[in-house]
Amino acid sequence: MVSPMGSKRRTRMKLIDRAKIYVKGGSGGKGCQSLFKDIFHRKGVPDGGNGGDGGDIILKSDTNLQTLLDFRYNQHFRAGNGAHGGSNNKNGKRGFDRVVKVPVGTIVKDAACGLVMRDLNRPGTGITVVRGGAGGKGNSGRRDATPGEPGEERTLVLDLKLIADAGVIGLPNAGKSTLVSRISEVHSKIAPYPFTTKSPRLGVVRFHDDSFVVADMPGLIEGAHTGRGLGDRFLRHIERTVILVHLVDMAPLDGSDPADNYFKIEKELRQYDESVADKPRIVVAGKMDLSDSGRSLERFRKRTGKRVLPVSAVKGDGLGELIKTIYGKIKDVKKEFEEDNGQDRDQGAYG
Ligand SMILES: Nc1nc2c(ncn2[C@@H]2O[C@H](COP(=O)(O)OP(=O)(O)OP(=O)(O)O)[C@@H](O)[C@H]2O)c(=O)[nH]1
Ligand SMILES: [Mg+2]
Structure with a gap:
């Protein structure tokens, strides 16, 4: 036999379909350092807006996909960076979230520690795998502007169950x-x-x-x-x-x-x-x-x-x-x- x-x-x-991908959340935009001056405000009024937060990356199960084959060619995913703050208290726009579709039945693991983050075993379920960095603060809050934080990054192992x-x-x-x-x-x-x-x-x-x-x-x-x-x-x-x-x-x-x-x-x-x-x-x-x-x-x-x-x-x-x-x-x-x-x-x- x-x-x-x-x-x-x-x-x-092929008994298990497996892929390794790298995901990085968007960086937060810089807070703006700006002083508004006119004849009434000679010293200047701080008016720097906040930077936008970076976007997240979300893995979502989709019934239209059956294999992890696409990830052989496309292994890096980045979400959008937050826009920088501007003068006149203009806050930067949040970076776009990136949704990565995976087949139903995909097990998501953190490659570094091997821990299972989620078993996406039902259609339409999702998990945020990395978060974007927070946007920096503008100087309108009467302190110096701060830079945005970098987005989280991670390498993931995706296993598709039989x-x-x-x-x-x-x-x-x-x-x-x-x-x-x-x-x-x-x-x-x-x-x-x-x-x-x-x-x-x-x-x-x-x-x-x-x-x-x-x-x-x-x-x-x-x-x-x-x-x-x-x-x-x-x-x-x-x-x-x-x-x-x-x-x-x-x-x-x-x-x-x-x-x-x-x-x-x-x-x-x-x-x-x-x-x-x-x-x-x-x-x-x-x-x-x-x-x-x-x-x-x-x-x-x-x-x-x-x-x-x-x-x-x-x-x-x-x-x-x-x-x-x-x-x-x-x-x-x-x-x-x-x-x-x-x-x-x-x-x-x-x-
Ligand atoms: N005599 C006899 N009839 C059988 C046997 N197995 C199935 N049948 C009959 O064959 C017909 C089709 O059976 P199903 O089990 O529905 O066939 P299926 O392959 O699942 O069909 P689909 O789902 O339409 O592809 C039914 O009328 C069953 O009763 C068997 O071992 N002997
Ligand atoms: Mg049948």
């Missing part, structure tokens, strides 16, 4: 929700028509004293990577699983060939993203209780040359073996990953 993964796959394998250990994928109506409901406590809607499941549903599968998380994915169709069907919106969720369980219906209602269906999905994954296509896979033959499925399976094995696990979610056949296989594969992949990346974790090898 150990998956003999080649070195090519190893280098691509959503599941195993993602169950396949054509619409393949029986994914039925299968997931039989091995975990999650109960997605089940119906004999395509696209019943519209977004990934997560369930916990118990195995001896341990457990793993499985995601029931919406059905995939040809052209999904270009947005067809439920499109690439949820294809992005597939990126955030350790392994994929590809469920193939052995007795499709439309009379199509299971092997063709299998190749369609595999091609779709590759067109979407190589790293998704390279995820370790378990191929499962479903609906084995239906007539002719035995012969279908034989043909399928011949055409694909794959190791296939036959199951019937309705009857419960093969499910124990399937859980054991998924569990073992997840363990293998995680172990291999630790061995490959354990030593240089701090250099962002997860990313």
Whole structure:
């Protein structure tokens, strides 16, 4: 059951999306030193305004983002500096706040001490990671003007959590929700028509004293990577699983060939993203209780040359073996990953 993964796959394998960024709040503007003089005020009246405060940097979770990839190219973020104060008691404008969008599920850590500042696990939540410096005081308060304070600065480590250990994928109506409901406590809607499941549903599968998380994915169709069907919106969720369980219906209602269906999905994954296509896979033959499925399976094995696990979610056949296989594969992949990346974790090898 150990998956003999080649070195090519190893280098691509990505279990945690990680990025390191540097953030700096805006500096406070200088307070102004100024004296207002006219014939009535020969000595001059101090009228220097205050400098504006520097802007903050806020990290905010956004459902439109699924990876930390953008931070590979853009790692420095600065908020706006406060404007300097002016004469005539003119206060400087506050510097602009900078909002940096991150995917939901991003854990924000201070790189220097490793402390978790926040787990942005809900959409639209934010955290101010550095504050801007206070603006300096102008001399209108009858004392000398002061300079603005520098903004806080920090290096952050962003880790994006996986959503599941195993993602169950396949054509619409393949029986994914039925299968997931039989091995975990999650109960997605089940119906004999395509696209019943519209977004990934997560369930916990118990195995001896341990457990793993499985995601029931919406059905995939040809052209999904270009947005067809439920499109690439949820294809992005597939990126955030350790392994994929590809469920193939052995007795499709439309009379199509299971092997063709299998190749369609595999091609779709590759067109979407190589790293998704390279995820370790378990191929499962479903609906084995239906007539002719035995012969279908034989043909399928011949055409694909794959190791296939036959199951019937309705009857419960093969499910124990399937859980054991998924569990073992997840363990293998995680172990291999630790061995490959354990030593240089701090250099962002997860990313
Ligand atoms: N005979 C038989 N029918 C099954 C089995 N598993 C699922 N079905 C049926 O197949 C149909 C589709 O099942 P779902 O579990 O909703 O399929 P799905 O892959 O989640 O479908 P989408 O969410 O639309 O992509 C339903 O009518 C199920 O009752 C099985 O093992 N045997
Ligand atoms: Mg479903």
